[in-house]
Amino acid sequence: MRRARFLALTGATALAGCSGIADKLGQTDLVRNALALPEHLNFAILGTGQPLAREYRERDISPVFRPNGFMPPSSPQYAQWAADGWRGYRLSVSGLVAKPASYSLAELRGRFNRVAQITRHDCVEGWSVIGKWTGVRLGDLLAVAQPTSAGRYVVFHCMDDDGSGTLYYESLTLRQAAHPQALLAYELNDKPVPVENGAPIRLKVPTQLGYKSAKYVQGIEVVAMLPGAGGYWEDQGYEWFAGI
Numbered sequence: 597m598r599r600a601r602f603l604a605l606t607g608a609t610a611l612a613g614c615s616g617i618a619d620k621l622g623q624t625d626l627v628r629n630a631l632a633l634p635e636h637l638n639f640a641i642l643g644t645g646q647p648l649a650r651e652y653r654e655r656d657i658s659p660v661f662r663p664n665g666f667m668p669p670s671s672p673q674y675a676q677w678a679a680d681g682w683r684g685y686r687l688s689v690s691g692l693v694a695k696p697a698s699y700s701l702a703e704l705r706g707r708f709n710r711v712a713q714i715t716r717h718d719c720v721e722g723w724s725v726i727g728k729w730t731g732v733r734l735g736d737l738l739a740v741a742q743p744t745s746a747g748r749y750v751v752f753h754c755m756d757d758d759g760s761g762t763l764y765y766e767s768l769t770l771r772q773a774a775h776p777q778a779l780l781a782y783e784l785n786d787k788p789v790p791v792e793n794g795a796p797i798r799l800k801v802p803t804q805l806g807y808k809s810a811k812y813v814q815g816i817e818v819v820a821m822l823p824g825a826g827g828y829w830e831d832q833g834y835e836w837f838a839g840i
């Protein structure tokens with residue numbers, strides 16, 4: 597119901613959403629105000645946590661996991677990591693945590709349980725793909741980091757930008773981050789996550805629309821208040837909760 601309303605309100609503008617021409621959506625006050633309404637419901641839902649997203653079988657996996665979004669990170673550093681099997685890359689966990697840390701890919705693979713899920717990815721543009729994601733539970737990483745009592749949200753800092761220097765970012769509540777299907781994935785369909793799908797680490801939250809699943813994650817930060825509207829697309833007027 598909430599999602600149908602969202603789609604009806606944004607209409608054709610939503611189609612442009614992930615391809616970089618959503619500025620108009622953000623500028624429309626009517627749409628912005630209307631989008632803000634269901635957020636009250638969202639907080640009510642968050643109080644009890646979200647149910648599990650449906651999981652699929654191997655044979656349901658889409659032949660191609662359609663990539664979408666900004667161009668991969670353009671820095672020489674990223675290119676060098678990609679060419680070097682991600683040696684040197686580290687994922688940092690910082691902010692309101694008792695134990696800040698950073699992990700190489702090998703450490704993520706070695707120190708945390710490996711979990712896999714075959715789930716459907718729904719883009720707000722109106723298409724879906726099914727893929728198998730393997731990685732570590734976000735909740736496991738946060739359990740080690742020990743968020744302080746002031747921490748409320750987790751912000752994902754990405755390495756790619758919209759072409760004019762604004763970096764992609766996303767956020768979840770700590771409660772959403774503890775959802776068993778919230779994954780930091782290092783594999784897609786049993787192979788390292790391809791560059792176009794967010795290598796070397798991307799968030800996968802199958803309970804929310806595609807734009808919440810941040811690609812090219814380099815930093816995870818626990819904060820008390822959301823920066824901006826809580827994400828790149830949210831800053832353009834898109835819904836923050838974005839539950840499916």
Ligand SMILES: Nc1nc2c(c(=O)[nH]1)N[C@H]1C(S)=C(S)[C@@H](COP(=O)(O)O)O[C@H]1N2
Pocket residue numbers: 614661662663664665666667718719720754755756764765792793794806807808809810811812
């Ligand atoms: N860092 C980053 N994460 C991102 C995006 C992006 O442009 N940059 N696009 C989002 C959108 S709109 C979608 S639909 C999915 C696409 O993931 P895929 O490329 O693996 O299909 O990533 C999401 N996460």
Ligand SMILES: [Mo]
Pocket residue numbers: 614664718719720721806807
């Ligand atoms: Mo998307």
